[in-house]
Amino acid sequence: MFDYKLLEALAAVVREGSFEQAARALHLTPSAVSQRVRLLEQRAGQVLVVREAPTRATPAGLSLCRHAEQVALLEQALQQDWPQLAPETAGPVTLPLAINADSLATWFVAAAAALCEGGTLLLDLRLEDQDHTAEHLRSGEVVAAVTALAAPVAGCRSVPLGALxxxxxxxxxxxxxxxxxxxxxxxxxxxxxxxxxxxxxxxxxxxxxxxxxxxxxxxxxxxxxxxxxxxxxxxxxxxxxxxxxxxxxxxxxxxxxxxxxxPLDVPLYWQHRQALPGAAVLTDAVCRAARTGLRPPAGPVR
Amino acid sequence: MFDYKLLEALAAVVREGSFEQAARALHLTPSAVSQRVRLLEQRAGQVLVVREAPTRATPAGLSLCRHAEQVALLEQALQQDWPQLAPETAGPVTLPLAINADSLATWFVAAAAALCEGGTLLLDLRLEDQDHTAEHLRSGEVVAAVTALAAPVAGCRSVPLGALxxxxxxxxxxxxxxxxxxxxxxxxxxxxxxxxxxxxxxxxxxxxxxxxxxxxxxxxxxxxxxxxxxxxxxxxxxxxxxxxxxxxxxxxxxxxxxxxxxPLDVPLYWQHRQALPGAAVLTDAVCRAARTGLRPPAGPVR
CATH class of the missing domain: 3.40.190.10 (Periplasmic binding protein-like II)
Incomplete structure (x- = not known):
C-alpha cells in the first residue's frame, strides 16, 4: 500500500497553494511537509509539485491527488459502518469542481449547501467558461464539472442538467x-x-x-x-x-x-469521474438544485 | 514615427485573445493581422505576442500596447479641439485595469459608468486579489489598478480611496x-x-x-x-x-x-501610470464612486 501520510502532504500542498499553508492545515512544520513531498517524489521518480506561487501539481501529481481523495471518500463511507475505526484526525475531504460563473451565481450554491450538509465534504470551486470546464476534468484538475459539453469526457459520466x-x-x-x-x-x-x-x-x-x-x-x-x-x-x-x-x-x-x-438557451451537463466514490449522492444533489434554476433538459438522458 | 497600423494590430491581438477575433474587431482578414504583427516583430527584432490560446503579449509587446493606448488617448484629446482631423475609423480606446472582485461588486461599476459616459473609453477589467493587483501594474499589463498597496509602483501615482x-x-x-x-x-x-x-x-x-x-x-x-x-x-x-x-x-x-x-477595514488605493493621458479625469471619477462605497481615507494623501 502507498504511504498515505505522504499523499496527504502532497494533496494539501496542491490544495492550499503553498508549503507554508499546507503545513498549517496539517499542523506540521513546513519542512516536514516538504520532506514528505520530496520522499514521495523520490519514490515516484518524478516531480509532483511545481514550486511556484501558488504551487500546483504536475500531471503525475494530479493523479496522485485524485487517488488520495478517492481513498478518503471510501474511508468516509466505511466509517459510517465502523465508526470505531475512524482515525482521530479524519477531517472532511475537499472535492475540486469546475463550474461556470453564471451557474455559481444562480443555482449552484443550493447544490453546494446540500452536498456539504453532512459535514464530510469541502468544495474547491474553479471558475471557468462552460465551454472549457471539461478541460479541467480531462486534465485531472477536478473530479466533476458543470459543462456545456454533452459527450462524456473519457472515464466520466455525463448527466443533462437542463438549460440556463x-x-x-x-x-x-x-x-x-x-x-x-x-x-x-x-x-x-x-x-x-x-x-x-x-x-x-x-x-x-x-x-x-x-x-x-x-x-x-x-x-x-x-x-x-x-x-x-x-x-x-x-x-x-x-x-x-x-x-x-x-x-x-x-x-x-x-x-x-x-x-x-x-432568449438564448445554454444546455448544461454534470460530468463526474466514474470512479468517484459517492458520485450518485453528489449527482442527485446537483440535479435537484439545477431543477430550481435551469429549464428542464430537452431530450432523453444521454 | 511608428507605423500605427501595425501597433493597432498588435494591441487588438493582445486585447481580443486571438488573431481571428482581432481580425473581426479591425475588419481585416486574420492573415492581414498576422502579417502586421510579424512585420512589427521583425522591426522590433523580437517576439511581441505569445501564440497560445488566448494570445498574450511578451514584456516588449506590453510596452508597445501601452504606448498605442497613450497615443490613442492623446489623439482623442486633440480631436475635441480639431474634430475635422478625426479619422473615420477612430473608435473608443480600451483601458486595461486591475481590480479586486469585492470593489467590482460594491462601488466600482458606478465609476466605470461615469468613465465611459462620453463614449470614448472601453474598460478591460482584470480581477485579482487587492494584495496583488499592483503586480499587474508593475508588469505593464494594466495602466491603473485598485490595490491595497499604498506605496506608488515605479512610474505610478497612488491616491487613497478609503477602506472597504x-x-x-x-x-x-x-x-x-x-x-x-x-x-x-x-x-x-x-x-x-x-x-x-x-x-x-x-x-x-x-x-x-x-x-x-x-x-x-x-x-x-x-x-x-x-x-x-x-x-x-x-x-x-x-x-x-x-x-x-x-x-x-x-x-x-x-x-x-x-x-x-x-469589522476588518481594508484600505484601498487607486494607482495609475503617471504618463496616462486624461488620468485626472479618471481619478476624479474613481474617487467620487469610492466615496459611496468605502469609508473615508484615514490619513493625509500619501
Whole structure:
C-alpha cells in the first residue's frame, strides 16, 4: 500500500497553494511537509509539485491527488459502518469542481449547501467558461464539472442538467442613447457590449442567432456575473444575462431586452469521474438544485 | 514615427485573445493581422505576442500596447479641439485595469459608468486579489489598478480611496450548529469557512485580529463575491463579506457577525501610470464612486 501520510502532504500542498499553508492545515512544520513531498517524489521518480506561487501539481501529481481523495471518500463511507475505526484526525475531504460563473451565481450554491450538509465534504470551486470546464476534468484538475459539453469526457459520466436561459439586456437609457431605432446591425456595430472573458461567446452567439451577418460590437471586458448585471443597469453596455438574475428587472422595466423575446438557451451537463466514490449522492444533489434554476433538459438522458 | 497600423494590430491581438477575433474587431482578414504583427516583430527584432490560446503579449509587446493606448488617448484629446482631423475609423480606446472582485461588486461599476459616459473609453477589467493587483501594474499589463498597496509602483501615482469594511458573517443556522458556544478558537478550528482564492488572506487576518493563537479552519474555495454572500446565507460556511453587500441581511438577522462588532477595514488605493493621458479625469471619477462605497481615507494623501 502507498504511504498515505505522504499523499496527504502532497494533496494539501496542491490544495492550499503553498508549503507554508499546507503545513498549517496539517499542523506540521513546513519542512516536514516538504520532506514528505520530496520522499514521495523520490519514490515516484518524478516531480509532483511545481514550486511556484501558488504551487500546483504536475500531471503525475494530479493523479496522485485524485487517488488520495478517492481513498478518503471510501474511508468516509466505511466509517459510517465502523465508526470505531475512524482515525482521530479524519477531517472532511475537499472535492475540486469546475463550474461556470453564471451557474455559481444562480443555482449552484443550493447544490453546494446540500452536498456539504453532512459535514464530510469541502468544495474547491474553479471558475471557468462552460465551454472549457471539461478541460479541467480531462486534465485531472477536478473530479466533476458543470459543462456545456454533452459527450462524456473519457472515464466520466455525463448527466443533462437542463438549460440556463439568457436574455440580451440593456437599460432603457442605454437603448435610447445607442439603439434609438432598435437593435439594428448598424447601431449594434457601434453600441458597446459587455463580454465576460476571452472565452465568452454568448454575445456573439446571440448576434448570430438574430442577424445573418452579425455585427462586431465594441466591448468592455467584465469578468463577474453580478457586475455584468450591475453594468447593464448602469448603462455601461448590453450583455447576455442569466434570466434568473434579471427576470425581476425585466418585469419592472429597469432592464429591457434588445430584441423582445429572443432568449438564448445554454444546455448544461454534470460530468463526474466514474470512479468517484459517492458520485450518485453528489449527482442527485446537483440535479435537484439545477431543477430550481435551469429549464428542464430537452431530450432523453444521454 | 511608428507605423500605427501595425501597433493597432498588435494591441487588438493582445486585447481580443486571438488573431481571428482581432481580425473581426479591425475588419481585416486574420492573415492581414498576422502579417502586421510579424512585420512589427521583425522591426522590433523580437517576439511581441505569445501564440497560445488566448494570445498574450511578451514584456516588449506590453510596452508597445501601452504606448498605442497613450497615443490613442492623446489623439482623442486633440480631436475635441480639431474634430475635422478625426479619422473615420477612430473608435473608443480600451483601458486595461486591475481590480479586486469585492470593489467590482460594491462601488466600482458606478465609476466605470461615469468613465465611459462620453463614449470614448472601453474598460478591460482584470480581477485579482487587492494584495496583488499592483503586480499587474508593475508588469505593464494594466495602466491603473485598485490595490491595497499604498506605496506608488515605479512610474505610478497612488491616491487613497478609503477602506472597504468587511464583516465576519454566517447564518444563524450555521452559528447554532457549528458555533453553539460562540466563536471559540476550538469551535472555529472545526467549523468550515469560505476562502475566495489562494491569495485571499481576509479570513486569516480577521482570526489573527481576534485570537492571539488563531485557529486554522477547514475551508471551501469559492471565487465569486456574490456567491460568497449566498453561501453564507445558505449555511455553507462563514466568511469575510463586504459590509455594503451584507448590511441589510445583518440588520434583518438573516446573517449575523461571528463576534459582534469586529469589522476588518481594508484600505484601498487607486494607482495609475503617471504618463496616462486624461488620468485626472479618471481619478476624479474613481474617487467620487469610492466615496459611496468605502469609508473615508484615514490619513493625509500619501
Amino acid at each position: 436561459r439568457y436574455r440580451a439586456t440593456a437599460s432603457p437609457a442605454f437603448m435610447a442613447r445607442h439603439l434609438p431605432q432598435g437593435a439594428t446591425p448598424q447601431a449594434l456595430a457601434q453600441a458597446p457590449c459587455l463580454t465576460f472573458s476571452r472565452r465568452d461567446r454568448l454575445q456573439a452567439l446571440w448576434l448570430a442567432q438574430i442577424f445573418p451577418q452579425p455585427p462586431q460590437p465594441p466591448t468592455h471586458w467584465l469578468p463577474a456575473t453580478q457586475a455584468f448585471v450591475d453594468a447593464c443597469r448602469a448603462g455601461l453596455g448590453w450583455g447576455m444575462n442569466p434570466e434568473p438574475l434579471v427576470a425581476q428587472a425585466l418585469a419592472s422595466g429597469e432592464l429591457v431586452e434588445l430584441v423582445p423575446d429572443t | 469594511r468587511y464583516r465576519a458573517t454566517a447564518s444563524p443556522a450555521f452559528m447554532a450548529r457549528h458555533l453553539p458556544q460562540g466563536a471559540t478558537p476550538q469551535a472555529l478550528a472545526q467549523a468550515p469557512c469560505l476562502t475566495f482564492s489562494r491569495r485571499d488572506r481576509l479570513q486569516a487576518l480577521w482570526l489573527a485580529q481576534i485570537f492571539p493563537q488563531p485557529p486554522q479552519p477547514p475551508t471551501h474555495w469559492l471565487p465569486a463575491t456574490q456567491a460568497f454572500v449566498d453561501a453564507c446565507r445558505a449555511g455553507l460556511g462563514w466568511g469575510m463579506n463586504p459590509e455594503p453587500l451584507v448590511a441589510q441581511a445583518l440588520a434583518s438577522g438573516e446573517l449575523v457577525e461571528l463576534v459582534p462588532d469586529t
